[in-house]
Amino acid sequence: MTLWFVFALMTVAAIFAVLWPLGRSGRMQNQGSEVAVYKDQLAEIERDLAAGLIAAPEAEAARVEISRRLLAAAGTEAAEAPTSSLKWRRAAAVLALAGLPLVAIGVYMPLGSPRLQDFPLAQRERGSGSAMAQSLENLVVQVEQHLETNPTDGRGWNVLAPVLERLGRFDDAVRAYRNSLTYNGESAERRSDLGEAMAAAAGGVVTAEAKIEFERAHALGADDPKANYFLGLAAEQDGRKDDAANIWRALLAKAPPDAPWRSLVQSSLARVGGGALPALSDETVAASRDMNEGDRNAMVRSMVERLATRLKQNGDDVEGWLRLVRAYLVMGDRDKAAVASSDARQAVANDAARLRQLNEGLKTLGLDG
Secondary structure (H helix, E strand, O other): OHHHHHHHHHHHHHHHHHHHHHHOOOOHHHHHOHHHHHHHHHHHHHHHHHHOOOOHHHHHHHHHHHHHHHHHHHHHHHHHHHHHHHHHHHHHHHHHHHHHHHHHHHHHHHHOOOOOOOOOHHHHHHHHHHHHHHHHHHHHHHHHHHHHHOOOOHHHHHHHHHHHHHOOOHHHHHHHHHHHHHHHOOOHHHHHHHHHHHHHHOOOOOOHHHHHHHHHHHHHOOOOHHHHHHHHHHHHHOOOHHHHHHHHHHHHHHOOOOOOOHHHHHHHHHHOOOOOOOOOOHHHHHHHOOOOHHHHHHHHHHHHHHHHHHHHHOOOOHHHHHHHHHHHHHHOOHHHHHHHHHHHHHHOOOOHHHHHHHHHHHHHOOOOO
């Protein structure tokens, strides 16, 4: 209601601004007319006569002529002013009173509606997110089309590869990283990126082909953190936990204090029994809930998925199952925790001692069934 009142005041103010000049007296407007000019000329003749610039007969003749013109002009203005002025003022008033509201209504009707409902914030956010995703997909398509016609553009492949990997198109990312190596040249970073894409395509398992890429990256740069981490992960997946621990200890010894991947390596080291920090601690997982989606995926999901993959290959690790269930509970995924508990019981069903240890640990976590 307040909004409509403000609009009404604005309309009244606009109309008043148009009508105000029309209601003013017309006296001041006549000052620049012919009557005023002739009066000035008469006064000027009197001044010239007094100064002796013109003779009396000439002054009298000029006075008569100007007076005649003055009378004629005064009569014409007196006759035209009432009809002309009144006609135009009425027209202007009609336009102001009726035209302005009509124009405002004509503009408002196609653009606005007083009954339009509010658009829910959640839908706006989803719409914005889907629009951004669609925009990213369109950009990827444009880059791919560019690279089809310019396959030797190494910079294009270098930009496209990590985007494809984030979109989950791991096979395409592998191809893009290979082309980046071909047209940009060898580097430890490109080799380790290629190996990571291969491992992602294999569900987190460091395959023999991926391991070769990490070894090549290590040969090009012995301190490359990604290559060293995945070489340790390969050792862990091969059952060589001591080798994995040694690789990760060496990596942490050279890592700067603020390295973003330090917590991941520490958790991995603790997972193989080579560190004092507990793997997937409550603090680590809980802290991830305040991060954005990218950081959370990098720190938590990678650790949980790798642990789950390892447990599918080696289900005898009761402590590993308990860590996985505990991580799901801390993250709030109770359904996944229940599924992991069921998988754990099936994995150790033939070993009474391990099954008893598992059930006791699950009971402590609040999962008795």
